[in-house]
Amino acid sequence: MLLEDPLIHVVPWVILLLPLAGFTVLALFGEWIKRDKEDAGAGYIACFTVLASFALSCWTTLRLYGLVGGPEGLRFSSPYLGFEWIEAGGFRVPMSLLVDPLSVVMILVVTGVGSLIHVYSLGYMAKDAERVSYFSYLNLFTFFMLLLVLGGSLPVLFVGWEGVGLCSYLLIGFWYKKDSASAAGMKAFVVNRIGDAGLILGMVFVFHQFGSLDLVDIATNAGALAAEPWGELGPVTIAGLLLFLGACGKSAQIPLHVWLPDAMEGPTPVSALIHAATMVTAGVYMVARLAPLYHQSETAMAVVAVVGAATALMAATIALVQTDIKRVLAYSTVSQLGYMFLACGVGAFGVAVFHLFTHAFFKALLFLGSGSVIHAMSGEQDMRKMGGLRGKIPVTFWTFAAGTLAIAGIWPFAGFFSKDEILLGAWNAHQRVLFGLGLFTALLTAFYMSRLLFMTFFGSFRGGSEAEHHVHESPLSMLGPLVILAIGSASVGFLNIPRFVAPVFRLPADHGHHVGWLPWVATLSAVAGIALAFHLYLQRTDLPGRIGTALAPLRSLFEAKYYFDHVYDGFTRRVVVGGSESFLWKWMDVGLIDGAVNGLAASWESVAEGARRAQTGFVRAYALAILGGAVAVLGYLLWS
Amino acid sequence: MDAVLFYVFAVLAVVNAVLVVAQRNPVYSAFCLIAVLCCLSAIYGLLGSPFIATLQIVVYAGAIMVLFLFVLMLLNVKREERSPGDGVRLKAAGFLLCAVLVAQAGAVLLRARPGGTGAAAYDASTRRMAEILFSPYFLYAFEATSVLILSAIVGAVVLAKKEL
Amino acid sequence: MDAPGFLQHALLLSLLLFGIGALGVFLRRNVITIFMCVELMLNAANLAFVAFSRAHGTLDGQVLVFFVMVVAAAEAAVGLAIVIALQRHRDTLDVDAFSLMRW
Numbered sequence: 026m027l028l029e030d031p032l033i034h035v036v037p038w039v040i041l042l043l044p045l046a047g048f049t050v051l052a053l054f055g056e057w058i059k060r061d062k063e064d065a066g067a068g069y070i071a072c073f074t075v076l077a078s079f080a081l082s083c084w085t086t087l088r089l090y091g092l093v094g095g096p097e098g099l100r101f102s103s104p105y106l107g108f109e110w111i112e113a114g115g116f117r118v119p120m121s122l123l124v125d126p127l128s129v130v131m132i133l134v135v136t137g138v139g140s141l142i143h144v145y146s147l148g149y150m151a152k153d154a155e156r157v158s159y160f161s162y163l164n165l166f167t168f169f170m171l172l173l174v175l176g177g178s179l180p181v182l183f184v185g186w187e188g189v190g191l192c193s194y195l196l197i198g199f200w201y202k203k204d205s206a207s208a209a210g211m212k213a214f215v216v217n218r219i220g221d222a223g224l225i226l227g228m229v230f231v232f233h234q235f236g237s238l239d240l241v242d243i244a245t246n247a248g249a250l251a252a253e254p255w256g257e258l259g260p261v262t263i264a265g266l267l268l269f270l271g272a273c274g275k276s277a278q279i280p281l282h283v284w285l286p287d288a289m290e291g292p293t294p295v296s297a298l299i300h301a302a303t304m305v306t307a308g309v310y311m312v313a314r315l316a317p318l319y320h321q322s323e324t325a326m327a328v329v330a331v332v333g334a335a336t337a338l339m340a341a342t343i344a345l346v347q348t349d350i351k352r353v354l355a356y357s358t359v360s361q362l363g364y365m366f367l368a369c370g371v372g373a374f375g376v377a378v379f380h381l382f383t384h385a386f387f388k389a390l391l392f393l394g395s396g397s398v399i400h401a402m403s404g405e406q407d408m409r410k411m412g413g414l415r416g417k418i419p420v421t422f423w424t425f426a427a428g429t430l431a432i433a434g435i436w437p438f439a440g441f442f443s444k445d446e447i448l449l450g451a452w453n454a455h456q457r458v459l460f461g462l463g464l465f466t467a468l469l470t471a472f473y474m475s476r477l478l479f480m481t482f483f484g485s486f487r488g489g490s491e492a493e494h495h496v497h498e499s500p501l502s503m504l505g506p507l508v509i510l511a512i513g514s515a516s517v518g519f520l521n522i523p524r525f526v527a528p529v530f531r532l533p534a535d536h537g538h539h540v541g542w543l544p545w546v547a548t549l550s551a552v553a554g555i556a557l558a559f560h561l562y563l564q565r566t567d568l569p570g571r572i573g574t575a576l577a578p579l580r581s582l583f584e585a586k587y588y589f590d591h592v593y594d595g596f597t598r599r600v601v602v603g604g605s606e607s608f609l610w611k612w613m614d615v616g617l618i619d620g621a622v623n624g625l626a627a628s629w630e631s632v633a634e635g636a637r638r639a640q641t642g643f644v645r646a647y648a649l650a651i652l653g654g655a656v657a658v659l660g661y662l663l664w665s
Numbered sequence: 666m667d668a669v670l671f672y673v674f675a676v677l678a679v680v681n682a683v684l685v686v687a688q689r690n691p692v693y694s695a696f697c698l699i700a701v702l703c704c705l706s707a708i709y710g711l712l713g714s715p716f717i718a719t720l721q722i723v724v725y726a727g728a729i730m731v732l733f734l735f736v737l738m739l740l741n742v743k744r745e746e747r748s749p750g751d752g753v754r755l756k757a758a759g760f761l762l763c764a765v766l767v768a769q770a771g772a773v774l775l776r777a778r779p780g781g782t783g784a785a786a787y788d789a790s791t792r793r794m795a796e797i798l799f800s801p802y803f804l805y806a807f808e809a810t811s812v813l814i815l816s817a818i819v820g821a822v823v824l825a826k827k828e829l
Numbered sequence: 830m831d832a833p834g835f836l837q838h839a840l841l842l843s844l845l846l847f848g849i850g851a852l853g854v855f856l857r858r859n860v861i862t863i864f865m866c867v868e869l870m871l872n873a874a875n876l877a878f879v880a881f882s883r884a885h886g887t888l889d890g891q892v893l894v895f896f897v898m899v900v901a902a903a904e905a906a907v908g909l910a911i912v913i914a915l916q917r918h919r920d921t922l923d924v925d926a927f928s929l930m931r932w
Contacts, residue, residue: 641931642927652763671835686849691865740913763848766848787886817906821909
């Protein structure tokens with residue numbers, strides 16, 4: 026029924042290509058469109074393309090919702106358009122798109138939150154001289170992200186994967202004149218690449234197992250493979266682990282999480298879009314997409330869950346001691362991503378996608394809100410210099426508070442539902458330790474987010490009277506998205522997303538028993554966190570300092586981000602760079618290779634030097650040589 | 666009888682050849698060389714080739730050696746000075762190699778005892794030579810030698826001019 | 830000459846003359862004398878040709894001798910012209926004097 030509608034064949038392509046068209050137009054004609062310093066024409070074009078894509082995504086969702094049964098979704102492949110991408114012997118990869126419940130959820134997030142952020146950027150970047158390229162990068166990013174989530178096979182997904190990595194680099198280092206920004210951009214790209222190596226190798230293993238890289242093929246045939254129990258390193262496990270390495274790179278899990286906090290050098294809308302709502306969720310999306318594969322490997326699932334939980338906890342502890350408002354949110358993102366992987370690891374893939382969905386709302390809200398705060402503070406990002414902004418920027422405050430309650434997991438906000446389901450999934454999978462970790466991390470999450478809220482908006486202003494005069498509310502283009510996202514954070518929790526996307530995972534129906542006390546325990550830990558923050562930062566404000574001094578070793582561990590950066594830097598500098606210099610360069614390249622080539626030339630030179638002494642110029646000597654040769658030849662002919 | 670004559674002329678030829686090499690004065694060397702040529706001509710005659718024998722005297726001894734003598738006269742060549750220690754190593758090496766060469770080939774010759782079909786019906790007259798030379802087989806080469814001599818003449822004239 | 834061993838003797842003579850000529854090339858310093866020794870070697874070769882021609886009963890060897898003589902004549906003419914030019918240049922006929930083409 027659905028397939029007979031001719032529109033449904035074209036619309037996904039339109040959704041995908043509209044942002045690309047926006048990028049092309051802006052790249053080619055952007056400066057001309059901009060005209061003068063105050064003009065915002067370029068921004069409007071970018072917003073238009075993404076909003077149009079969003080509208081079409083909604084339409085697609087509604088059409089898809091009518092499709093009952095059949096988890097296959099709809100494959101839209103290029104032969105319909107007459108374009109085959111890769112054809113090498115028996116290896117064929119058509120440029121195909123896949124529209125099913127999971128991809129539809131993702132494109133709603135990408136285009137929906139994306140368009141809100143585009144609108145927000147109109148206000149935030151209004152005075153930036155290079156906003157044309159900014160908007161073009163944003164559109165390009167949207168295109169690649171859509172390609173990632175709409176891709177019908179792993180290579181197509183990979184194109185989008187790499188593309189968003191590129192755009193991330195471009196946008197993190199957008200203010201490239203700042204050294205720290207361009208360095209952060211490079212760091213993000215390099216760390217991503219390490220993950221990508223794992224992804225490519227994983228694809229090789231997947232192809233080896235399934236003979237195809239098409240997502241639907243993988244999902245359908247995965248169930249037929251032999252399940253690999255814990256400890257067995259079979260091909261499915263290896264594929265899963267390698268692919269997860271790629272996901273770690275993109276979604277900032279241990280040990281490849283180090284790029285995300287530094288990515289805060291980019292403009293705040295970029296942090297909201299790329300490093301909260303969309304790009305970093307690509308890893309979760311990929312793991313969820315390959316759920317049937319992961320389901321066959323206990324080891325891979327365990328690794329995913331443990332890494333997720335560990336990352337969640339670690340990032341939460343680091344967030345406790347951060348003073349930059351965006352850094353707190355960055356580590357919070359890492360932590361929430363860990364939650365999503367925890368959900369995947371215990372088999373609750375739909376819940377992971379649900380948390381992805383809700384997290385996009387409230388994290389984007391929090392980032393955009395922080396952007397509004399920074400805008401009000403004329404660029405200041407240090408929380409220690411803020412305080413009491415509640416009365417001065419009320420809209421920002423209320424929306425931010427909504428986001429904080431959402432992430433803490435307080436009913437009826439969205440975070441309550443998704444986080445609750447994750448903990449439920451862990452409990453039902455009999456993973457008590459992971460459950461405990463998740464619960465404790467929820468407490469920490471509530472704590473540090475409330476800490477952020479109280480330090481920024483409550484108490485008295487600590488930034489000096491000069492700055493106090495400049496505090497002003499943001500323009501409508503910035504406040505509008507905040508309000509919309511706040512409403513979203515309060516309401517989307519009621520959508521039953523897990524049930525909507527469940528057919529994609531092709532997992533056996535598992536009706537875990539509902540644990541009645543769980544929501545109460547979760548809420549209790551959240552409230553405890555908020556109360557603790559209230560006590561420490563609004564009542565006994567001397568305590569944080571004293572606790573910090575008392576627990577100094579812990580504090581330095583958190584502040585040093587568990588020394589990951591130190592280790593990586595040392596490794597890179599000493600082992601990689603030093604090894605390359607002293608061993609590979611000096612010994613191998615100069616000594617061996619150059620030495621061999623030069624030595625060969627030098628030896629020839631000395632041989633020739635000796636040989637030329639035969640050119641004496643004396644005729645008789647030459648005659649002697651001739652005679653000698655004649656005698657030799659004669660002797661050989663006669664006596665051999 | 667023939668054999669005796671052969672040995673006589675052979676000995677004469679060798680002696681004169683040694684003298685060619687040993688003489689200090691180049692003109693004396695030229696005369697000795699003429700003597701060698703005459704002996705060889707006689708040997709050719711003994712071998713039954715009157716044409717070649719005649720040619721040897723007429724062309725070789727009569728033209729080439731005369732040319733040599735003319736040049737020697739033109740250049741007013743003096744006795745060669747003997748200088749000790751001059752290229753002794755070269756001379757020694759030359760001596761050795763020549764000895765080796767002769768010894769080698771000689772050893773082969775003495776062992777191999779080459780023979781031939783003999784002298785039955787051996788017609789080496791001028792008429793027979795002419796028939797062969799003007800046969801289609803050698804005619805082309807024969808005519809080419811005339812061109813060769815022409816080029817030699819031109820070349821010699823050009824090379825010997827004082828100013829080109 | 831019908832003695833069966835004549836070929837061998839003639840060839841031995843030819844070899845001796847050749848050897849003496851080759852020796853002369855190394856022992857003498859005058860260019861013209863060296864040239865004469867080369868002519869001696871050529872004649873030794875001619876003798877060998879004629880002897881073989883006699884032994885085989887054909888005239889091919891003698892035809893070849895004919896051509897050798899012609900070429901020797903041409904070569905002698907040109908070679909002596911060169912010698913004259915050399916003498917004019919360096920005013921000496923010492924073969925060691927012409928050693929410009931050395932390393």
